[in-house]
Amino acid sequence: MTEQQNKEVVLGFLRRAFGEKRPADAFAEYVGEDYVQHNPHAPARAGASAEYLAGFVARFPELSLDVRRVVAEGDLVCTHSLMRLTPGSRGSAIADVMRVRDGRIVEHWDVVQEIPEATASGNPMV
Template sequence: MTQSLEANKKVVREFYDLAFNQKKPEEAVAKYMGPYYRQHNPMAPDGPDAFIAFVREFTKAFPSLRVDFKREIAEGDRVALHSHMVRKPDDRGLAVVDIFRLENGKVVEHWDVIQEVPEKSANNNTMF
């Protein structure tokens, strides 16, 4: 079980890195996405082609985009990826939690929660 959880985390990490950091969403889809893709982000439609178009537009709008993975948590067929997304060099960025569901080692479903990193915090803890 631990081996498959680690394999699922690796698939998600490589899928996200290839799509967003390396700006190769077509390759990410071809290598890591299953036969369908169900999207729960209300700003993005379902399907592999929609994912590719979304990533293309997002990385075009933010050519300096960088996603720094902070932690991965796997349970069953789901992987949660907590990351710091920085859209441009002077940006404090976003704290992002993406949750993926896999079937047969391929990404087939996605949820996300996104929060701006504030200038000031009510505590001394970081978001990461």
């Protein structure tokens, strides 16, 4: 697959899981059975990670994810996003890195940082 196709897989997953609030469907459509999870709070395998994400999304029905940047290199896709659990909150800056193989996400890492009221540099985080 091309890097652009890999980007489309990752963006499709994020749209389905967070935009449409259908994480189980996102996993079924976009995640491979040999999925490896590196998030320290989520279970290791696809089925368990899908359940974890479904619970997370259910706890925050007004959650929004605004993907600001997408970069791909080979089979790796990185997104830089703003996630808000509730409207009007500052939210968190999120970097997700996903490995795509044969049109399916097979590995995931993420880094999440709450957005402070002000930054020392004066520059935004997302």
